[in-house]
Every structure is written in C-alpha cells, then in structure tokens.
Amino acid sequence: MNELIEKMIAPVFANPALLKAHDGSVVNVQSKKIAMTTDSYVIHPLFFPGGDIGSLAVHGTVNDLAMCGAKPLYMSVGFILEEGLPMETLWQVIRSIKEAAQKSGIQIVTGDTKVVDKGKADGIFINTTGVGAVEHKLDISPQSVKKGDAIILSGDIGRHGIAIMAVREGLEFETKIESDSAPLWNPIKDLLKKNIRIHCLRDLTRGGLASALVEISKKANVAIQIDERAIPVREDVKGACEILGFDPLYVANEGRFICFVDGKEKDAVLKILGKSASLIGTVMDSKTSKVTLKSFIGTTRIVDMLSGDQLPRIC
Amino acid sequence: MNELIEKMIAPVFANPALLKAHDGSVVNVQSKKIAMTTDSYVIHPLFFPGGDIGSLAVHGTVNDLAMCGAKPLYMSVGFILEEGLPMETLWQVIRSIKEAAQKSGIQIVTGDTKVVDKGKADGIFINTTGVGAVEHKLDISPQSVKKGDAIILSGDIGRHGIAIMAVREGLEFETKIESDSAPLWNPIKDLLKKNIRIHCLRDLTRGGLASALVEISKKANVAIQIDERAIPVREDVKGACEILGFDPLYVANEGRFICFVDGKEKDAVLKILGKSASLIGTVMDSKTSKVTLKSFIGTTRIVDMLSGDQLPRIC
Numbered sequence: 120m121n122e123l124i125e126k127m128i129a130p131v132f133a134n135p136a137l138l139k140a141h142d143g144s145v146v147n148v149q150s151k152k153i154a155m156t157t158d159s160y161v162i163h164p165l166f167f168p169g170g171d172i173g174s175l176a177v178h179g180t181v182n183d184l185a186m187c188g189a190k191p192l193y194m195s196v197g198f199i200l201e202e203g204l205p206m207e208t209l210w211q212v213i214r215s216i217k218e219a220a221q222k223s224g225i226q227i228v229t230g231d232t233k234v235v236d237k238g239k240a241d242g243i244f245i246n247t248t249g250v251g252a253v254e255h256k257l258d259i260s261p262q263s264v265k266k267g268d269a270i271i272l273s274g275d276i277g278r279h280g281i282a283i284m285a286v287r288e289g290l291e292f293e294t295k296i297e298s299d300s301a302p303l304w305n306p307i308k309d310l311l312k313k314n315i316r317i318h319c320l321r322d323l324t325r326g327g328l329a330s331a332l333v334e335i336s337k338k339a340n341v342a343i344q345i346d347e348r349a350i351p352v353r354e355d356v357k358g359a360c361e362i363l364g365f366d367p368l369y370v371a372n373e374g375r376f377i378c379f380v381d382g383k384e385k386d387a388v389l390k391i392l393g394k395s396a397s398l399i400g401t402v403m404d405s406k407t408s409k410v411t412l413k414s415f416i417g418t419t420r421i422v423d424m425l426s427g428d429q430l431p432r433i434c
Numbered sequence: 435m436n437e438l439i440e441k442m443i444a445p446v447f448a449n450p451a452l453l454k455a456h457d458g459s460v461v462n463v464q465s466k467k468i469a470m471t472t473d474s475y476v477i478h479p480l481f482f483p484g485g486d487i488g489s490l491a492v493h494g495t496v497n498d499l500a501m502c503g504a505k506p507l508y509m510s511v512g513f514i515l516e517e518g519l520p521m522e523t524l525w526q527v528i529r530s531i532k533e534a535a536q537k538s539g540i541q542i543v544t545g546d547t548k549v550v551d552k553g554k555a556d557g558i559f560i561n562t563t564g565v566g567a568v569e570h571k572l573d574i575s576p577q578s579v580k581k582g583d584a585i586i587l588s589g590d591i592g593r594h595g596i597a598i599m600a601v602r603e604g605l606e607f608e609t610k611i612e613s614d615s616a617p618l619w620n621p622i623k624d625l626l627k628k629n630i631r632i633h634c635l636r637d638l639t640r641g642g643l644a645s646a647l648v649e650i651s652k653k654a655n656v657a658i659q660i661d662e663r664a665i666p667v668r669e670d671v672k673g674a675c676e677i678l679g680f681d682p683l684y685v686a687n688e689g690r691f692i693c694f695v696d697g698k699e700k701d702a703v704l705k706i707l708g709k710s711a712s713l714i715g716t717v718m719d720s721k722t723s724k725v726t727l728k729s730f731i732g733t734t735r736i737v738d739m740l741s742g743d744q745l746p747r748i749c
Contacts, residue, residue: 131528132511132535132542144543146508148567149466157510157563159548193461195472196447197561199514213446220447227447228459229563233474235747241554246512248472248544248563252463432550 143187145253152253154189156180160245163432165208168282169297170373172245173215175434178300178373179324180249181223185304186320186376188259188311189251191225196247198232201240212243223302225249255311261338263318268402269385270343271378273306274299274395275351276328280370281359283433290362294355301374309391310378319379322372324434329368329410329422331377332400336408343410345400345422368412369425371433458502460568467568469504471495475560478747480523483597484612485688487560488530490749493617493688494639495564496538500619501635501691503574503626504566506540511562513547516555527558538617540564570626576653578633583717584700585658586693588621589614589710590666591643595685596674598748605677609670616689624706625693634694637687639749644683644725644737646692647715651723658725660715660737683727684740686748 143156160176170178176196184191196216200209220227257263282298284290303322310317319339321331328350336343352360352367360367380388382401389396410422458471475491485493491511499506511531515524535542572578597613599605618637625632634654636646643665651658667675667682675682695703697716704711725737 128513128528128545128547131532132545144508146541146543148463148468148507148565149569151464151466153463153468153565155508155510155544155563155565157512157544157561158546159512159514159561161514161548161550161554192463193459193470195470195563197472197474197563198443199474199476199559199561213443217446226461228461229470229472230443230447231473231561232443233476233747235476235556235559238553239476239556240559241550244514244555244559246472246474246514246546246561246563248470248510248512248561250463250468250470250565254464432548 143183145187154184154187154251154253155248156183157246157248158183160434161432162434163241164286165212165242167286167298168295170300171212171215172243173212174219175300175373176245176247177216177219177223177225178302179434180247181225181302181304182322184249184251185307186322187251187253188255188257188307188317188320189253191223191249191251191304193226193228194247194249195229196227196245197230199240199244200232200234201242202234202237204242209243223304257317259317259320261319261335264335264339264341264379264402265318266341266402266404267382268318268379269382269398270345270400271385271388271392272350272397272399273376273392275353276323276372276375277352277356277360277367277370279373280430280433281356284363285359292355292359296355296359299372299374303374303376306392310388313387313391315380315384315388317378317380320376322376324373325371326425327369327371330424332410333422333424336410340408342403342405342407343400344403344413345410346413347415349397349399351397368422371430373434458498460502469499469502469566469568470563471498472561472563473498475749476747477749478556479601480527480557482601482613483610485615486527486530487558488527489534490615490688491560491562492531492534492538492540493615494749495562496540496617496619497637499564499566500622501637502566502568503570503572503622503632503635504568506538506564506566506619508541508543509562509564511542511545511560514555514559515547515549516557517549517552519557524558538619572632574632574635576634576650579650579654579656579694579717580633581656581717581719582697583633583694584697584713585660585715586700586703586707587665587712587714588691588707590668591638591687591690592667592671592675592682592685594688595745595748596671599678599745600674607670607674611670611674614687614689618689618691621707625703628702628706630695630699630703632693632695635691637691639688640686641740642684642686645739647725648737648739651725655723657718657720657722658715659718659728660725661728662730664712664714666712683737686745688749
C-alpha cells in the first residue's frame with residue numbers, strides 16, 4: 120500500500136504539503152501554522168494487551184502531530200460500525216478514546232458515525248484526524264537531515280506488533296508482551312522547550328524502525344549507518360520474533376520515535392529523553408541514499424524496505 | 435444512529451464545541467478561529483447519476499464547513515479499501531476527488547489508505563475531515579435562531595436520495611434524476627460578503643429538510659412554521675417519491691441548505707441566492723419547539739423526526 124500511495128494517490132493530489140510525505144501536513148490558517156494529519160484504524164483484534172483500537176487511534180493522531188513538532192489540539196473521530204456490533208464493545212472503545220484523549224491533552228471536537236450491514240465492515244473502523252499548532256520555526260522534515268546528524272531512538276522496539284500477533288495467533292509467552300502504544304507529545308515538547316534544533320522526527324509504526332530509516336534516507340538522499348547493538352529489544356520480544364520469523368527492525372511500534380539532530384546536540388537530547396533513549400546511528404558523508412546496519416557480530420548489511428507482505432491490519 | 439450519537443457518544447466526549455451539535459466545530463488555534471468537520475462516506479452504490487463517492491465526500495466536507503460560515507481551506511482523505519477492488523474503480527474515485535476539490539477551492543493536504551480483506555469492507559469507504567477559516571464574528575448556530583426569523587431554502591429538494599434509490603432499485607424514470615450534490619461555499623461567501631447577519635445554516639443531508647428543521651427547532655427551542663407550497667420539488671422527483679413511498683421532506687440532499695435570518699433581511703438573502711431560492715417559513719412566537727407545515731390543501735400538520743429506518747447508506 121505504501122507503494123500504491125506514493126505512486127498513485129499522492130501525485131494526483133500533488134501539492135507542496137502532501138509532497139513532503141511526512142506523517143502530517145503543516146499548513147497556514149490566517150498566517151498561523153497548523154499541522155493536520157489523518158489515519159484510519161482497522162486493527163484486528165480490537166482489543167490487545169496494552170491497548171485497543173480506541174486508545175491506538177488517539178495515540179496515533181497525537182503522535183503524527185508530535186512528529187511535525189505540533190502541539191496536539193483538536194481531533195475528529197469517525198466511526199464505521201458493522202451492524203450487530205455489541206453495544207458493550209462500542210462503549211469500551213468510546214471510553215478508551217475519551218481516556219486516552221484526556222491523558223494526551225487533545226480535545227475531540229467533531230465526530231461522525233456510520234453503520235453498514237453485517238458483513239460489509241469488520242466490527243469497528245475508526246478514522247481520526249488531528250489538528251495541532253506549530254509554534255516553532257524549525258523545518259522538521261527529512262529535507263532537514265544532514266551529514267553528521269545523530270539518530271536517537273526513544274525506547275525499545277517491536278512490542279506493538281508482537282502483542283497483536285500473539286493475540287491473533289493465540290500464542291502464549293512466558294511474560295505478557297504489551298503494546299508500547301503511548302502518546303509522544305511530551306518528550307517532543309521537552310525537546311522543543313530546551314531549544315533542541317530537531318531536524319527530523321518519525322514514529323516507528325507500520326514497517327518499524329527499518330522502514331522509517333529507509334524512507335528518510337531516500338527523501339533526504341543521505342546514507343545512514345546504524346548499530347544493531349545500540350537498538351534496545353526486550354528479550355521476550357526477541358524470542359517471540361524468532362519463533363514467528365520476524366525481524367524486530369520491521370515490527371510496528373505505536374509509542375516509539377527516532378529523532379535526527381546535529382551530532383553536537385546528541386548528549387542534550389539523550390539527557391532530555393531519559394534512560395530509555397539511545398543513540399543508534401549517524402548520517403554519513405555519502406551521496407547515495409542507503410541504510411547500513413552493523414550487526415551484533417560486527418558484519419555490515421544493507422537494510423531495505425520490506426518487500427512483499429507486511430503484517431496486515433496492525434493499526 | 436442520530437439518536438445513538440446524541441445519547442451515547444456526544445456526552446462522553448462532552449466539550450463546548452461538540453455540544454453545539456452543528457455540522458462542524460469552531461475552535462481556536464493561536465487566537466484564530468477555525469472550523470473542523472468530519473464525515474465517513476459509505477454510500478452504495480459508489481457511482482450514481484450526478485456524482486460518486488469521491489465528489490460526494492468533497493462536497494460534504496466543503497458544505498459542513500460552509501454551514502459554519504467557514505471558508506474551506508484544507509481537507510484530509512482516508513480510504514478504507516476492500517481487497518480485490520478494481521484499480522480502475524479506485525482511479526475513477528481519486529480523479530473525481532481531485533476534480534471536486536479543485537472546483538470547490540479546497541486543498542487535500544494529508545491522506546491515509548488502509549486495505550482490509552475481501553468481505554471485511556464494501557469496495558471503498560472514505561473519511562474526510564475539513565478545516566476552514568472563520569473570518570466573521572457571527573454565531574452561526576441554532577442558538578442564534580430567534581422569533582421572526584425568515585427561513586430560506588436554497589433550491590429544490592429530494593434529488594440526491596431519489597437518484598441513489600433509482601440506481602439501487604434499478605428504476606427507470608422518464609427523465610434521469612441526477613443528484614444535487616454540489617459545493618455550497620460560494621453562496622454562503624456571497625451572503626457574508628454582503629454583511630447578511632446569518633443566524634443559522636444547515637445543509638439538508640440525511641433526514642432531509644424535515645429533520646434539519648426539527649433539529650434546529652429543538653436546539654433553539656422555537657416553533658417553526660413552513661409552507662409546503664413554497665418548497666420546490668421537481669415533478670419527476672415528486673412522482674418517484676410517490677412510487678417509492680417517500681416524503682420529499684425527508685429525502686437526503688447534498689447541495690441544498692436552509693438559512694435563518696432576521697425577517698427584515700429576507701429580501702436581501704433571496705436576491706443574493708438567486709431565483710432557485712425561496713422563502714419557506716418563519717420562526718414563530720412560541721415557547722414550545724415544534725415544526726408545523728401548512729400543506730397544499732391548507733391543512734396544518736406537525737413535522738417530526740423520521741422514526742424508524744431512514745434510507746441506509748445514502749452518503
């Protein structure tokens with residue numbers, strides 16, 4: 120679908136905001152800069168360890184705004200419901216949306232509900248669109264990424280995807296793996312408040328860390344080198360990935376991001392983000408866009424977009 | 435669903451913007467007023483005389499903003515696609531969205547596409563969210579409706595619903611009935627430019643003219659009297675309604691609105707809106723909210739919300 124969107128839809132709607140191909144768009148309203156982002160949530164199952172479709176939709180919206188460096192302000196919620204959906208299920212999701220929105224400091228200001236016949240949808244689909252205020256003067260986008268930039272990862276990866284797969288496949292692990300789904304505006308706000316000159320931000324959703332890095336390397340036309348030993352993956356997640364045949368680098372997260380800053384600012388960023396964050400790589404002096412990974416055993420390999428099927432309906 | 439939304443969802447998300455229960459919400463971003471509105475489109479069939487799901491989604495968004503008196507600026511488009519959807523169908527819809535957006539003067543700035551398994555959706559669902567700029571100081575809402583207000587209807591009613599039903603039921607009428615689907619910002623812009631002090635605006639979508647009037651009468655706690663003879667319904671639409679057992683007052687429109695203004699301004703409004711517009715009623719001196727209709731034969735009856743099934747998937 121990523122390819123489909125890039126090749127088919129975006130050029131048709133071509134405009135400067137869309138062509139930046141970021142998580143959201145930054146546009147002007149009466150000379151004020153606002154960010155706008157949209158996502159549909161079709162996750163299956165609706166409930167999973169660490170969250171549900173409702174909290175996920177709120178976090179996804181907040182995070183896409185945060186990745187533009189925008190303060191989340193308002194969001195819409197559009198439900199498409201399948202006839203016959205138990206009311207209790209809808210209630211649970213609604214309560215979860217409310218709670219997540221309150222915790223994330225975003226206001227739900229408009230909504231819509233459509234019901235379709237049984238068999239014409241799958242329980243609940245949710246579309247959310249977020250609007251945020253851009254109060255900084257930075258150009259937070261792949262275009263700002265430069266040679267010498269440090270790449271900082273905000274926490275351990277792979278938990279959301281594995282949590283979903285575990286429920287879907289009925290797998291039991293020794294420890295319960297919970298999704299990392301969480302709002303990310305607070306750490307970004309802290310970075311902006313301390314005047315960190317952020318070059319680029321990206322949350323690591325569909326396609327995981329690897330796809331985010333490859334996409335940014337392509338857009339920015341830079342080479343990126345990362346160090347596998349610096350990327351935190353929990354032991355149980357690592358084990359589950361081995362069993363399921365996944366590479367944690369490609370597994371979706373819903374509460375993790377990477378931040379590109381000038382190498383000189385890396386210590387300040389690490390200090391602000393706290394001990395869960397780690398420096399995982401740098402932007403190299405090269406004219407070719409590529410991502411290389413130094414593995415645990417010291418070898419180097421190219422990291423590419425996942426070809427073929429990604430995990431469907433992970434968000 | 436209207437009841438479900440009112441009784442269940444809105445109170446949970448209670449905030450002043452949502453509680454106004456308008457087509458969209460007006461909120462502040464850095465002291466500038468913006469309007470925000472969302473809708474999902476699940477219309478069946480995807481293509482119909484006078485439009486398709488794509489143009490409908492754009493017009494719906496533009497119109498909900500226009501009904502807040504907001505200049506449409508930006509919109510998001512979220513697709514939920516059913517696996518196996520013919521590419522040509524998607525292309526047609528995308529082209530239609532592009533064309534309708536260009537004609538309506540709204541920019542598509544962000545988008546999302548999700549694909550679900552065959553049988554888990556129905557071809558194409560679209561969610562659009564619009565953002566517009568509020569550049570006037572009026573409070574355009576049911577709360578501003580007052581005794582003595584004139585109610586002006588922008589054109590003939592009933593075409594969208596009948597066009598859909600005709601395709602769905604395979605009916606052939608002597609003349610082809612095309613949907614009235616159209617963007618409504620231009621007439622509203624003209625009213626604002628001429629300093630008409632608009633009290634309330636409402637487009638006549640699901641539930642038609644009758645439901646819009648009943649809803650406004652309830653919110654504003656006023657009695658409304660309308661005159662059936664003043665409401666334009668095309669002869670072929672009237673005939674189709676008779677065959678299908680519909681009352682044109684309840685049939686959905688996608689390019690018609692009503693405007694409440696002080697009685698003294700009615701002639702100015704009629705002049706600006708042109709010859710398709712008509713004065714259909716007034717707000718009465720009464721403390722009970724109700725809508726009464728003076729019929730063709732001179733009798734008076736109460737107009738109520740449609741109880742039971744409305745036409746499903748009409749938008």
